[in-house]
Amino acid sequence: MLFSRLRHEGRKRIEDRQELRGATVDRDRVDQIIAKHHGEASSLIQVLLDIQSEHHWLPAEVLERVSEKLEVPFTRIQHIATFYKAFSLVPKGRHEIHICMGTACHVRGAARVLDRVQDLTGIRPGETDLDLKFSLETVNCLGCCALGPVMEINGKTHGKMVPAGTADVLKSYE
Ligand code: FES
DSSP, X not given: OHHHHHHHXXXXXXXXXXXXXXXXXXXXXXXXXXXXXXXXXXXXXXHHHHXXXXXXXXXXXXXXXXXXXXXXXXXXHHHHHHXXXXXXXXXXXXXXXXXXXXXXXXXXXXXXXXHHHHHHHSOOTTOBOTTSXXXXXEESOOXXXXXXXXXXXXXXXXXXXXXXXXXXXXXXXX
């Protein structure tokens, strides 16, 4: 009972946020993406990746539409969407910030960079701001340790970061 009420309230909050920020997913666009992959069930993961890439998350209504059009059971799609880290079932910002907290970045001041980004965006790792502009995550290594501290935004690497430089970098993402 309690779990059900919490789930309902959580879903309601997400729906309110979507409505407020105009973040609802364009159903026609979802259909276009499915059509691009010829509506084939074998393209399921690619379809989900394309939708995730454009909308930054996969709402339940979208998974239902994909299930219907590709004739793949909803539970299977849900399983895939929760299994792979590339997919998100909650709203994400247009810009995904990853700050490396691995050893090489840590010893060069990654924690101070993270603090500054938290101050500027108002969010902590694992969170998304209310404007759905930024999502923030920490990671253990981005594979370019010589450039540490490293901050990656939408897959673009920003190396040798210092706290004072983060505002300018974030400003370049609208
Ligand atoms: S430890 Fe940060 S990129 Fe490797």
